[in-house]
Amino acid sequence: MRNTRTDTTDHLIDGSLPESSDALLAELTSLGIETSTTEHAPMFTVEDSKALRVTPGGMGDIKNLFLRNKKGQMWLISCHEDRNVDLKILAKALGGGRFSFASESRMMQYLGIRPGSVSPFALVNDITGAVRFVIDYALTQTEVIYLHPLVNTRTTTIATSDLLTYCARTGHKAEIIAFGEDGVHCTLMEHEGTDHV
Secondary structure, three states: OOOOOOOOOOOOOOOOOOOHHHHHHHHHHHOOOOOOOOOOOOOHHHHHHHHHOOOOOOOOEEEEEEEEEOOOOEEEEEEEEOOOOOOOHHHHHHOOOEEEOOOHHHHHHHHHHOOOOOOOHHHHHOOOOEEEEEEEEEOOOEEEEOOOOOOOOOEEEEHHHHHHHHHHOOOOOOEEEEOOOOOOEEEEEEEOOOOOO
């Protein structure tokens, strides 16, 4: 069920309204997916998240990068919040050419969110299937993951396996990327060998 906001800038690429946070959480409940959500002050950066820490900490705290290349192809990359990501190396591993951060308007058109709210949950708004979802292998090995449910004033705890299942339901089966010992070099891997995918 789409929300009913009337701000003309808050529309997806096809002109429809994006899913609201409340509707997303209700959908997860209807699917039998257990979550818990905490309300908090707005978080725009990893630094904000650390300063306002509302999670127990650990490997489930993530950061998300919404990237595009010169051809307009898009990727949503989820990795641990402390992961150092070299965009040139990442783009080479994903065959993306050259990456840059996607604009605020593109974020709204394809993910239906504002800056600071990027998370895999936003893939529910990618109704054209234009965004590829890539997740850090290390995250697939965690039991739970913490992420914003379409707004940066809430953090939702969800089992990692449930998140990946939900993303696949939206048409975004996760591609897994493994980072090397230096924490920077990376390669796409097959889904076999992960516990949750």
